[in-house]
Amino acid sequence: MAVSTIAAFWAVSFLLVITPGADWAYAIAAGLRYRTVLPAVGGMLAGYLLVTAVVAAGVAALVARSPLVLTVLTMAGAAYLVWLGISTLMRPSTPQSGTAEAAESRLRQAVKGLGISGLNPKALLLFLALLPQFTRPTAGWPLAAQIGLLGLVHMASCAVIYTAVGTGARKVLRARPAAARAVTRFSGAAMMVIGVVLLIG
Numbered sequence: 001m002a003v004s005t006i007a008a009f010w011a012v013s014f015l016l017v018i019t020p021g022a023d024w025a026y027a028i029a030a031g032l033r034y035r036t037v038l039p040a041v042g043g044m045l046a047g048y049l050l051v052t053a054v055v056a057a058g059v060a061a062l063v064a065r066s067p068l069v070l071t072v073l074t075m076a077g078a079a080y081l082v083w084l085g086i087s088t089l090m091r092p093s094t095p096q097s098g099t100a101e102a103a104e105s106r107l108r109q110a111v112k113g114l115g116i117s118g119l120n121p122k123a124l125l126l127f128l129a130l131l132p133q134f135t136r137p138t139a140g141w142p143l144a145a146q147i148g149l150l151g152l153v154h155m156a157s158c159a160v161i162y163t164a165v166g167t168g169a170r171k172v173l174r175a176r177p178a179a180a181r182a183v184t185r186f187s188g189a190a191m192m193v194i195g196v197v198l199l200i201g
Helices: 005-018 022-033 040-055 058-065 067-090 106-118 119-133 143-173 177-200
Strands: none
Touching: 005 119, 005 143, 022 040, 022 067, 022 106, 022 143, 022 177, 040 106, 040 119, 040 143, 040 177, 067 106, 067 177, 119 143
């Protein structure tokens, strides 16, 4: 697979990753609530790994052609985002409370992250539309391997950006508990809005 093709995909992928959305909202909330954002970010990366595997296996094309399956997936993902947004709004946190590590286990943080990225039908369709455009049947690599590599490139960008967003939010707002609570509430509201938009759409 040509380096130029991977670089072109990375440029498009990076632009998508730096666009705020549900992933950013969860990274910020995790940065303010927990000692480290790594479990939350790891969960989101696992979700993208799952989506990449689904696209590489060709399952995404079947899902995209089935309105009922796509609707159920969209409803599940949207309901999950709304629930997560409500939970975040009801329990806004500050960096100080995060130092005591909230009652949630790291595994639960990771599962939430996996749900945010793995249950997102928009991510599935985006990967379905985007990844195959950067594959080459004549590249000498199996198509699934090319898609897998591109998915890993996307996940590398996600790992860097989401970790920076969560850690940055924590450091910037460490001495500003009122601002931290406001940002957490905004993150929760953003997840709810994205969920509602998915339901309406």
